[in-house]
Amino acid sequence: MPAIGQSTSPDRVAAEATISALDPNRAAEQTILSVDNLTLRLQNRPNGPALVDGIGFSVESGRTLCIVGESGCGKSLTALSILGLLPPAIRRSSGTVRFRGVDLTQLSERALEDLRGNAIAMIFQEPMTSLNPAFTVGNQIAEGVMRHKGVSWQTARARALAMLELTRIPAPKDRFNAYPHQLSGGMRQRAMIAMALANDPMLLLADEPTTALDVTIQAQILALIAQLQAETGTALILITHDLGVVAETADDVAVMYAGEIVESGSVADIFADPQHPYTIGLMGSMPSVGPRTSRLATIPGQVPSANEMPAGCRFSPRCPLADTRCRTMRPPSRRFGADHSALCWYAPIETSETAA
Amino acid sequence: MTEATQSSRPLPILETVGVTKHFGGGRSLLTRSPVIRAVDSISLAIQPGETFAIVGESGCGKSTYARLLTRLLDPSAGTVHYAGNDLAQASGDEMRRIRRELQFVFQDPFASLNPRMNVGAIIGEPLWLEGMPRAERRERVAALLATVGLPASTDRYPHEFSGGQRQRIAIARALAGGPKVVIGDEPVSALDVSVQAQIVNLLEDLKNQFHLTLVIVAHDLAVIRHMSERVAVMYLGEVVELAPTDTLFRTPLHPYTQALLAAIPIPSLAVRPQKTVLGGDVPSPAAPPSGCRFHTRCPHVRPRCRDEHPALESAGDDRTVACHFWRDIGGLATPPPSNTRSTAFERRLEIYRGHQTAKASSPTSLGDS
Numbered sequence A: 001m002p003a004i005g006q007s008t009s010p011d012r013v014a015a016e017a018t019i020s021a022l023d024p025n026r027a028a029e030q031t032i033l034s035v036d037n038l039t040l041r042l043q044n045r046p047n048g049p050a051l052v053d054g055i056g057f058s059v060e061s062g063r064t065l066c067i068v069g070e071s072g073c074g075k076s077l078t079a080l081s082i083l084g085l086l087p088p089a090i091r092r093s094s095g096t097v098r099f100r101g102v103d104l105t106q107l108s109e110r111a112l113e114d115l116r117g118n119a120i121a122m123i124f125q126e127p128m129t130s131l132n133p134a135f136t137v138g139n140q141i142a143e144g145v146m147r148h149k150g151v152s153w154q155t156a157r158a159r160a161l162a163m164l165e166l167t168r169i170p171a172p173k174d175r176f177n178a179y180p181h182q183l184s185g186g187m188r189q190r191a192m193i194a195m196a197l198a199n200d201p202m203l204l205l206a207d208e209p210t211t212a213l214d215v216t217i218q219a220q221i222l223a224l225i226a227q228l229q230a231e232t233g234t235a236l237i238l239i240t241h242d243l244g245v246v247a248e249t250a251d252d253v254a255v256m257y258a259g260e261i262v263e264s265g266s267v268a269d270i271f272a273d274p275q276h277p278y279t280i281g282l283m284g285s286m287p288s289v290g291p292r293t294s295r296l297a298t299i300p301g302q303v304p305s306a307n308e309m310p311a312g313c314r315f316s317p318r319c320p321l322a323d324t325r326c327r328t329m330r331p332p333s334r335r336f337g338a339d340h341s342a343l344c345w346y347a348p349i350e351t352s353e354t355a356a
Numbered sequence B: 001m002t003e004a005t006q007s008s009r010p011l012p013i014l015e016t017v018g019v020t021k022h023f024g025g026g027r028s029l030l031t032r033s034p035v036i037r038a039v040d041s042i043s044l045a046i047q048p049g050e051t052f053a054i055v056g057e058s059g060c061g062k063s064t065y066a067r068l069l070t071r072l073l074d075p076s077a078g079t080v081h082y083a084g085n086d087l088a089q090a091s092g093d094e095m096r097r098i099r100r101e102l103q104f105v106f107q108d109p110f111a112s113l114n115p116r117m118n119v120g121a122i123i124g125e126p127l128w129l130e131g132m133p134r135a136e137r138r139e140r141v142a143a144l145l146a147t148v149g150l151p152a153s154t155d156r157y158p159h160e161f162s163g164g165q166r167q168r169i170a171i172a173r174a175l176a177g178g179p180k181v182v183i184g185d186e187p188v189s190a191l192d193v194s195v196q197a198q199i200v201n202l203l204e205d206l207k208n209q210f211h212l213t214l215v216i217v218a219h220d221l222a223v224i225r226h227m228s229e230r231v232a233v234m235y236l237g238e239v240v241e242l243a244p245t246d247t248l249f250r251t252p253l254h255p256y257t258q259a260l261l262a263a264i265p266i267p268s269l270a271v272r273p274q275k276t277v278l279g280g281d282v283p284s285p286a287a288p289p290s291g292c293r294f295h296t297r298c299p300h301v302r303p304r305c306r307d308e309h310p311a312l313e314s315a316g317d318d319r320t321v322a323c324h325f326w327r328d329i330g331g332l333a334t335p336p337p338s339n340t341r342s343t344a345f346e347r348r349l350e351i352y353r354g355h356q357t358a359k360a361s362s363p364t365s366l367g368d369s
Helices: A010-022 A075-082 A109-115 A136-147 A153-166 A170-176 A185-199 A214-234 A243-251 A267-272 A278-285 A323-326 A349-355 B001-008 B064-070 B092-101 B119-130 B132-147 B163-176 B193-210 B221-227 B245-250 B256-263 B303-307 B328-332 B345-359
Strands: A031-042 A051-060 A064-068 A090-099 A121-122 A202-206 A235-240 A254-259 A261-267 A333-334 A341-344 B014-024 B035-046 B051-055 B076-081 B104-106 B181-185 B215-219 B230-235 B238-244
Touching: A010 B163, A031 A075, A031 A109, A031 A235, A031 B104, A051 A064, A051 A090, A051 A185, A051 A254, A051 A261, A064 A075, A064 A243, A075 A090, A075 A202, A075 A235, A090 A153, A090 B051, A109 B119, A136 A170, A136 A185, A153 A170, A153 A185, A153 B014, A185 A214, A185 B245, A202 A214, A214 A235, A214 A243, A214 B256, A235 A243, A243 A267, A254 A267, A254 A278, A254 B163, A254 B328, A261 A278, A278 B345, A323 B132, A323 B215, A349 B345, B001 B119, B014 B064, B035 B064, B035 B238, B051 B064, B064 B104, B064 B181, B092 B119, B104 B163, B119 B132, B132 B163, B163 B181, B163 B193, B181 B193, B193 B221, B215 B221, B221 B245, B230 B245, B238 B245, B238 B256
Parallel strands: A064 A235, A064 A254, A121 A202, A202 A235, B051 B215, B051 B230, B104 B181, B181 B215
Antiparallel strands: A031 A051, A031 A090, A254 A261, A261 A341, A333 A341, B014 B035, B014 B076, B230 B238
16 A cells, blocks of 8 residues: 555655745645636637636645536636646636645646646546547556656556555456556546546546446445545545535535636535525426425526626526626625625525515 | 236336347357347336336446337347337338337437437428428427427527527427327436426426326436336346335335445435445446346345346335345345435525516516526
């Protein structure tokens, strides 16, 4: 078993040295990542609509932040922008991404390359398209170790095999020499996790890591990620559309809609006391495994495209409570507790109800 | 199905007896491709007017079985009867008539609609095949679009619509021939949660409006719980448990059903259960395990399971299960926690729904499109 749980491991010391070198003034805080006022726009339309509009969040060591939202809400773009992996057509027009105090947006491409797969790792949704079909799984994992740790090929291969064993892939020695197409979906995702964790990352970004998997395999992968996180103290940002996954894994939750975080809070805040009408509608539209009580709630219509983003609240065209003010004026961020806030004119909606 | 259930019920609208589908096995000069046993001897009867669900993980043969029900695939063995007619014996003309009543909605609305046909042509094609005159056809297409909650713009093409709208188009086309049975192969799994809820509600409304029999193939147990009256759980080409939905979710008998239910992530904080996670992958249908096909992953496996194949046997209450030891292990499962929602959420959802109803009845409604 590799010593990935200890903060004194040579890998981690090396990673910390990299970071310290980047910013000598950094405070020794627990916050691993903090994103502030991040706005993403299309490259060729600098004054056009914001695909991600002024969002901010942070995640601490050992904690899990779930970013939840439907397709097109900007959750994957947010993850890619953290790593500086935005597609060429999209550009960050404002905001900072601080990783342990260092603003990643100011780093050179070369410095980012040293971080990616090292101190910050990412697991993608579709393991078949993110593994290289022309190389064996073991070699792909070992390549990352050799690149970042400067160890010999033998040491890197030993580390890769140890990581495959850690993810409890069946017959790891055989899988090490297998090509991605020879593995099942669940095994490929295990290989991706082995690759992501091989260099003891301090931050792990997982973009819908279990969406392509069957429910029993999903349970295996989520349990594996949670166990490895508990052992290593890695901060985790989990991007998902599945509120069930959120309830089971998150410490903190950010609900995204049309490029904005419309509600954020602890997982208890979000499930016990959801404030934003979108959060409420989303929860109401999920069928329950308990006895059937009523028809599903719906959110009529669909997410507006970037070109037809409403002037006021972005959810107003679909919101049952929206009025003229909602359609014309951006809603304020209302606070409901230490860390719980929602972007809505009417939250909490039951008090507005009596006022109306 | 046993004779007893057949005599106590009306004539099933769809019935399969020992239906089997094997793929592969072809010979080339020197090699022989492996036989994939996608569906192995499934006997089921679907009653008129019910919503019947088939659930299982990828590779369990549920989609193949759905295609066998409409003769989109021909079975390797066994028979499929629609309202008493053997589909394999039906002539071309008869099959065309039967297909009007037996419609299919596919999973991916981006792949199932012809991108070069406009919406009017897509929905009108089944009517054109019936020989309906043009003017009448146009009226009927407009009515169908209204039925599924789409604007009456028949000259638009599929790429101009979102995923949820495309699935509505596919449903409108399935309704065009006046079907009695609609079979949906994962009809909502490609859609976002909020859009999925729209389509689930639409299918329910249409079922009531047109007295349809729905057969829903899905992997999402929550969707199945919400929509269906009876569920068949498939594993590696076989039905391992068949029961009324409420009974199945309350007391799953087969260890695979128990594992499936335990694996669902519950969107509620009431319990963050320490779940017993089912290990391993589904074995290849080219080489299914001996004896009980689930024995390689079963937490309750005993020696007999490795050698002897369990038959589906009656377990009372209209349910059947294929497990040697269901009597011993049936009670062991902890039923999945029901989705307990907070009172604050319930109160706000009521307000949300109230405003939605008020808005829907006002003339400025944006519609549920």
